[in-house]
Amino acid sequence: MSDGATAPGPADPAAASARGAHGRARVAIVGMPNTGKSTFFNRLTGARARIGNWPGVTVDLLSSPVILGAQAVEVVDLPGVYDLHGYSDDERVVRHFLEQNPVSLLVVIANATQLDRQLALPLQLKDLGLPLVLLLNMEDEARKLGIEVDAATLSRELAMPVVLMSAKHGLGCANATRAMEGALRGSVPRRASPAALAADDSLEARLDALVDRAVRLPVHAPPGLTVRLDRVLLHPWLGLPLFLGAMWLVFEAVYTLGAPLQDGVAAALEWLKGVALLPLTAGVAPALRSFLEEGVYDGLGTVASFLPILVLFFLMLGLVEDSGYLARAAFLMDAFMARLGLDGRSFVMQLMGFGCNVPALMGTRVMRSRGLRLLTMLTIPFSLCSARLQVFVFLTTAIFSSKMAPVVLFSLYLLSFAAAFLTALLYRRRLVSDEPLLLELPPYRAPSLRQMWVRAWSEVSHFLREATGFIVLGVVLVWLLTHYPFDVPAAGPETLAGRLAAWTHPLFAPLGFDSLLSVSLLFGFVAKEIVLGAMAVIYGAGEGSLGGVMADRLTAVQAYSFMLFVLLYTPCLSTVAVLRQESRSWRFTALAVAWPLALAWLASFAFYQGATALLGD
Amino acid sequence: MTLDVLPPDQTATIAAVEGETALTSRMRAMGLRVGREVMVVRRSRRGGPLQVRVGSTDLIIRPREARLVRLRARPADGR
Numbered sequence: 001m002s003d004g005a006t007a008p009g010p011a012d013p014a015a016a017s018a019r020g021a022h023g024r025a026r027v028a029i030v031g032m033p034n035t036g037k038s039t040f041f042n043r044l045t046g047a048r049a050r051i052g053n054w055p056g057v058t059v060d061l062l063s064s065p066v067i068l069g070a071q072a073v074e075v076v077d078l079p080g081v082y083d084l085h086g087y088s089d090d091e092r093v094v095r096h097f098l099e100q101n102p103v104s105l106l107v108v109i110a111n112a113t114q115l116d117r118q119l120a121l122p123l124q125l126k127d128l129g130l131p132l133v134l135l136l137n138m139e140d141e142a143r144k145l146g147i148e149v150d151a152a153t154l155s156r157e158l159a160m161p162v163v164l165m166s167a168k169h170g171l172g173c174a175n176a177t178r179a180m181e182g183a184l185r186g187s188v189p190r191r192a193s194p195a196a197l198a199a200d201d202s203l204e205a206r207l208d209a210l211v212d213r214a215v216r217l218p219v220h221a222p223p224g225l226t227v228r229l230d231r232v233l234l235h236p237w238l239g240l241p242l243f244l245g246a247m248w249l250v251f252e253a254v255y256t257l258g259a260p261l262q263d264g265v266a267a268a269l270e271w272l273k274g275v276a277l278l279p280l281t282a283g284v285a286p287a288l289r290s291f292l293e294e295g296v297y298d299g300l301g302t303v304a305s306f307l308p309i310l311v312l313f314f315l316m317l318g319l320v321e322d323s324g325y326l327a328r329a330a331f332l333m334d335a336f337m338a339r340l341g342l343d344g345r346s347f348v349m350q351l352m353g354f355g356c357n358v359p360a361l362m363g364t365r366v367m368r369s370r371g372l373r374l375l376t377m378l379t380i381p382f383s384l385c386s387a388r389l390q391v392f393v394f395l396t397t398a399i400f401s402s403k404m405a406p407v408v409l410f411s412l413y414l415l416s417f418a419a420a421f422l423t424a425l426l427y428r429r430r431l432v433s434d435e436p437l438l439l440e441l442p443p444y445r446a447p448s449l450r451q452m453w454v455r456a457w458s459e460v461s462h463f464l465r466e467a468t469g470f471i472v473l474g475v476v477l478v479w480l481l482t483h484y485p486f487d488v489p490a491a492g493p494e495t496l497a498g499r500l501a502a503w504t505h506p507l508f509a510p511l512g513f514d515s516l517l518s519v520s521l522l523f524g525f526v527a528k529e530i531v532l533g534a535m536a537v538i539y540g541a542g543e544g545s546l547g548g549v550m551a552d553r554l555t556a557v558q559a560y561s562f563m564l565f566v567l568l569y570t571p572c573l574s575t576v577a578v579l580r581q582e583s584r585s586w587r588f589t590a591l592a593v594a595w596p597l598a599l600a601w602l603a604s605f606a607f608y609q610g611a612t613a614l615l616g617d
Numbered sequence: 618m619t620l621d622v623l624p625p626d627q628t629a630t631i632a633a634v635e636g637e638t639a640l641t642s643r644m645r646a647m648g649l650r651v652g653r654e655v656m657v658v659r660r661s662r663r664g665g666p667l668q669v670r671v672g673s674t675d676l677i678i679r680p681r682e683a684r685l686v687r688l689r690a691r692p693a694d695g696r
Contacts (some may be wrong), residue, residue: 217673239661437682
């Protein structure tokens with residue numbers, strides 16, 4: 001099997017002078033899911049890709065400038081589609097993109113081991129009348145499976161250059177770019193005509209004829225290693241415990257490695273504050289100084305504290321997804337999750353949310369159906385994250401006996417799951433997955449470190465661009481509430497926050513909260529990490545003596561009611577920022593804030609009133 | 618017979634794929650097409666999905682969707 005390009009040359013006779021007149025030429029990459037499309041995109045573009053908006057399209061697409069030949073072109077990575085005429089969200093996105101955005105070249109990536117069905121896509125795309133190049137990826141796997149592809153015949157039959165390659169190992173990539181350069185020469189950017197995007201009846205026959213002529217496909221099972229691994233990992237009894245064990249390992253890896261890194265970032269920020277910010281603000285009026293130090297700087301610090309976790313999370317998610325295990329997790333958990341309107345991948349993200357909700361929400365992008373994704377995003381904020389755990393560990397040990405404290409903590413974990421499942425049950429009819437669970441189970445593959453790194457990096461830069469403004473603004477707002485007017489003690493009853501607590505007292509009194517607790521809930525909206533520090537300020541206690549003060553002022557029933565509320569209500573500002581970033585809908589973001597708030601109030605109310613009635617308090 | 622009751626490790630030929638267009642076109646794109654050989658590799662417990670092999674692809678499919686895939690009767694297998 002040769003990996004040479006067999007290029008009949010660009011069919012378009014249009015003069016080369018058209019080039020440049022339309023500005024930068026645009027190259028769109030299309031392909032079915034699991035063809036290594038993103039791997040090729042990353043190899044082509046390096047880590048320079050940016051996520052951006054496109055006309056007619058409701059999701060973010062990655063794009064990057066690339067030099068091809070002597071020409072600067074813009075390469076766009078379109079979502080994976082099975083069928084150009086299909087009905088899924090991604091298939092609509094690709095159609096709308098091609099209708100609305102002029103394209104100079106379409107690069108189709110197909111998995112060389114599955115040409116019996118994957119050639120349907122280039123056949124459909126051919127009708128668009130755009131210049132095409134077909135790249136047959138995973139050539140190495142195909143060769144191992146004894147699949148023979150006659151690239152010359154394929155190229156002739158399809159009337160487009162066909163190149164065999166392996167994007168992961170870099171084999172044939174030079175030929176691929178050469179074929180792309182050739183096809184780009186003299187190509188005029190144009191839109192796809194909507195007529196060509198309508199369904200096509202003769203496709204099946206054309207596909208079969210093409211496969212017959214150009215592909216020799218021995219009957220093959222997946223590689224032996226995959227069969228052997230699956231026998232254990234998908235075992236009827238062992239599969240589930242092994243899955244939970246694997247998830248635990250991933251979880252430990254992310255958060256035990258992440259915690260010291262987060263501490264490091266915090267220490268670095270503190271140091272920077274000492275040497276750079278404080279000398280600068282020394283002569284400034286106290287109010288402005290507090291604004292800069294506790295508003296803006298701490299807001300930026302909140303953003304920075306997520307970076308190590310995000311990188312680690314996406315490295316691990318890359319490992320789980322690229323190795324092929326995520327699809328297995330879906331298989332194992334589906335029987336249960338399907339009843340909640342979710343699938344196994346939702347469960348993986350929900351588990352990861354127990355470390356931190358922010359990366360788990362970003363990770364839902366592995367689910368391509370919008371309904372399923374939004375429903376999963378609605379359940380994740382109920383996962384008891386490590387920041388909330390800090391608050392709970394502190395309060396349970398301060399207020400409950402050493403025998404009761406672990407029981408109380410465990411009950412909060414149970415309630416965390418219960419709230420997520422209840423939410424899924426309540427909203428599964430409104431946020432319906434419009435795709436059936438029809439997932440490919442790819443063979444196990446060794447993930448490429450480069451690919452994992454590029455992805456983690458792109459996620460982090462996306463978060464920085466999208467969420468920073470929102471988070472800093474929120475931190476500043478809460479700072480203002482708790483510090484204005486500036487001549488009274490911070491977070492005291494005379495501040496805006498104190499007055500807000502007094503006004504809302506009728507709302508929180510039935511839950512057993514005094515106004516001091518209500519003010520700390522306001523801080524908790526920024527980040528649960530700062531709740532304890534804020535409480536120390538509000539209660540006028542040092543952090544060392546806070547436990548004693550809390551134990552004096554709160555009954556066990558009040559404390560549990562408060563913890564229930566903290567567990568369920570809006571997790572933190574960063575979570576809200578990411579909910580908006582990922583859903584791109586303010587309406588959904590409002591729902592994702594309002595519903596947990598309502599549930600928190602109801603749960604605390606029911607508990608506090610029930611418990612005080614029972615105990616005759 | 619339909620795909621959801623095909624015993625593991627037995628192959629059969631697809632006779633028809635029923636259901637609404639959105640679903641059947643996706644199933645076709647995944648390889649579940651009339652005339653293709655299909656095999657159930659394993660089924661998960663408690664009514665969970667099936668692992669199905671068709672052509673060069675292994676798929677996860679829920680019993681509800683597998684029921685839409687009708688198989689050609691195979692007299693040789695006695696079923």
